[in-house]
Amino acid sequence: MLGSLITSKTRLKLLIKFFVSATSKGHLRGLADEFDESTNAIRKELNQLSEAGYLNKEQAQNRVVYRANTRHPLFGPLQQLIRTYLGMDDLVDQVLERAGDVHQVILVGAYAQGIEANHIDVVVVGDALNSAYLLQLADKTSTLINKTVTITFEKPVSKAQIIIYQKED
Numbered sequence: 001m002l003g004s005l006i007t008s009k010t011r012l013k014l015l016i017k018f019f020v021s022a023t024s025k026g027h028l029r030g031l032a033d034e035f036d037e038s039t040n041a042i043r044k045e046l047n048q049l050s051e052a053g054y055l056n057k058e059q060a061q062n063r064v065v066y067r068a069n070t071r072h073p074l075f076g077p078l079q080q081l082i083r084t085y086l087g088m089d090d091l092v093d094q095v096l097e098r099a100g101d102v103h104q105v106i107l108v109g110a111y112a113q114g115i116e117a118n119h120i121d122v123v124v125v126g127d128a129l130n131s132a133y134l135l136q137l138a139d140k141t142s143t144l145i146n147k148t149v150t151i152t153f154e155k156p157v158s159k160a161q162i163i164i165y166q167k168e169d
Contacts, residue, residue, distance in 0.1 A: 009113070010037055011045045013162060016107065018055060018068040019075075019082040020164040025067040027060075036160060054078070086111060086120065096165065100129040105165035112160040119148045123156050126167075 006012045013035050018024050028046065032039045046066055049055045056069045068075060086107070096102055102124060109121035124134055131153060138149040 008045065009115075010035070010041045011049070013037075013112070014042075014045050014049060015078070015082055016086065016111070016164070017162050018066070019079045020086065020107075020162075021105075021166075022068055022070050022075075022079070023168065024164065024166065025065050027063040027065050029063075031066075034161060034163065085116075098130065099124065099134055100126055102126040102129070102165065103167045104163055106156060107162040107164050108156045108158055108160060112158075112162045117147075119150065122149065122151050123161075124151055124153055125155055129153060 006015065014031070017026060017031070017034075026034070028039055028042055031037075031046075032042045035042065046055065046057075050057050050066070053069055053072050054074070055066045057064050057066050059065075068079075072078075096105075104123075104125040106123040106125070107121070108123055109119065110117035111120055122138075134151050134153075138151040142149045
């Protein structure tokens with residue numbers, strides 16, 4: 001669906017990264033490593049999204065850090081579009097509210113590569129997680145969005161991943 005509207009897989013990955021959760025942030029080299037993409041491809045898309053006002057950038061030590069511009073008039077609709085695309089409209093909020101001490105929520109697999117699929121793989125990392133609740137939530141979400149949702153609890157080893165929530169220290 002969204003893949004035919006946004007043809008750049010790199011741009012789609014960046015939009016997912018920054019608009020699923022408003023707290024997401026990243027810098028050029030870290031994003032290139034996270035997405036297993038070249039820094040030039042990432043830089044091009046970051047510049048275009050920043051110039052259009054969708055991303056803010058700020059200097060932090062010797063890096064430029066990017067995050068979603070939550071004051072942009074299209075932030076809310078774009079965030080909703082991305083969450084709907086992933087089938088995660090309420091999933092992230094519910095996970096954070098009831099799942100325990102969540103440190104990270106990571107999207108892996110096809111969606112992390114910018115490819116639409118019938119299967120969504122999510123990794124939840126944290127302490128004292130309510131795994132029974134999370135697995136039940138995955139089943140309910142699967143039924144609602146007509147896609148298989150798999151939740152695991154160990155950090156992924158694959159390169160293709162998008163951190164959609166990171167607990168602030």
